[in-house]
Amino acid sequence: xxxxxxxxxxxxxxxxxxxxxxxxxxxxxxxxxxxxxxxxxxxxxxxxxxxxxxxxxxxxxxxxxxxxxxxxxxxxxxxxxxxxxxxxxxxxxxxxxxxxxxxxxxxxxxxxxxxxxxxxxxxxxxxxxxxxxxxxxxxxxxxxxxxxxxxxxxxxxxxxxxxxxxxxxxxxxxxxxxxxxxxxxxxxxxxxxxxxxxxxxxxxxxxxxxxxxxxxxxxxxxxxxxxxxxxxxxxxxxxxxxxxxxxxxxxxxxxxxxxxxxxxxxxxxxxxxxxxxxxxxxxxxxxxxxxxxxxxxxxxx
DNA sequence: CACCATGTTCCTTG
DNA sequence: CCAAGGAACATGGT
Numbered sequence: 001x002x003x004x005x006x007x008x009x010x011x012x013x014x015x016x017x018x019x020x021x022x023x024x025x026x027x028x029x030x031x032x033x034x035x036x037x038x039x040x041x042x043x044x045x046x047x048x049x050x051x052x053x054x055x056x057x058x059x060x061x062x063x064x065x066x067x068x069x070x071x072x073x074x075x076x077x078x079x080x081x082x083x084x085x086x087x088x089x090x091x092x093x094x095x096x097x098x099x100x101x102x103x104x105x106x107x108x109x110x111x112x113x114x115x116x117x118x119x120x121x122x123x124x125x126x127x128x129x130x131x132x133x134x135x136x137x138x139x140x141x142x143x144x145x146x147x148x149x150x151x152x153x154x155x156x157x158x159x160x161x162x163x164x165x166x167x168x169x170x171x172x173x174x175x176x177x178x179x180x181x182x183x184x185x186x187x188x189x190x191x192x193x194x195x196x197x198x199x200x201x202x203x204x205x206x207x208x209x210x211x212x213x214x215x216x217x218x219x220x221x222x223x224x225x226x227x228x229x230x231x232x233x234x235x236x237x238x239x240x241x242x243x244x245x246x247x248x249x250x251x252x253x254x255x256x257x258x259x260x261x262x263x264x265x266x267x268x269x270x271x272x273x274x275x276x277x278x279x280x281x282x283x284x285x286x287x288x289x290x291x292x293x294x295x296x297x298x299x300x301x
Numbered sequence: 302c303a304c305c306a307t308g309t310t311c312c313t314t315g
Numbered sequence: 316c317c318a319a320g321g322a323a324c325a326t327g328g329t
Binding site: 119 | 308309
């Protein structure tokens with residue numbers, strides 16, 4: 001569950017659950033997710049520390065911890081493609097692909113990641129390379145135009161660049177371009193000012209809606225018996241694909257083009273197309289997302 | 302077996 | 316320097 005909205009919802013969910021809790025023991029099942037931090041260093045640093053804050057930056061979770069009256073510790077989490085984080089009862093069965101487990105007393109914090117592309121590290125340098133938060137104050141249509149200016153890279157590919165905007169991934173890049181009615185292949189630097197403004201608004205709108213939608217989804221990933229099996233899976237997938245009865249939004253209002261190749265565009269009915277850019281799938285409507293048409297006639301050269 | 306997958310980084314080639 | 320393409324990481328679903 002890994003783009004900005006999913007991470008945001010997870011952060012909001014975990015924050016009150018972790019606040020004040022003390023790490024009694026650290027168990028690392030996959031040392032590679034800590035890199036460049038070592039198993040020994042993580043254990044030494046976290047054992048006895050208390051969670052004091054949790055925030056999000058792009059797709060990263062930023063945990064803040066503290067030992068008795070000492071300087072704050074920052075811990076960076078990233079879900080990669082398949083990562084999940086949740087609290088479970090201390091005695092709960094652990095998932096097959098648990099990467100790190102923090103024992104908190106009667107509970108334990110679990111970071112599981114099937115593909116192990118995620119991170120759980122004390123090295124925070126990755127944050128320095130991130131661009132502005134798309135929902136933050138420093139992200140304006142003007143700053144976006146500046147970040148895109150001059151680039152001949154396709155706008156869809158550019159949106160995946162975390163130094164341009166932090167937190168946009170493959171799904172919401174397609175969604176935002178659909179919302180803004182922009183063709184994914186247009187060179188980023190060739191967008192007109194009105195188009196950049198549309199894209200800016202689309203990004204914020206799409207991400208905000210996704211957070212809103214996700215906030216109404218029960219995020220109980222605990223591995224306890226009642227949360228396993230098909231029901232749990234349904235809930236997890238629901239985040240991206242499913243319908244949520246408690247939400248005022250309908251299915252089409254969440255993912256309008258992503259993974260809809262061949263299906264009718266929800267706006268015009270034309271078949272949604274899939275292309276590959278930078279080795280990733282892009283979905284778009286060839287009718288609604290056409291480039292700026294040059295008049296067939298009457299254009300002087 | 303084939304191909305696909307919400308992410309990131311590194312390498313090569315032009 | 317830039318852009319594009321591919322591979323790598325590791326596992327699972329269809």
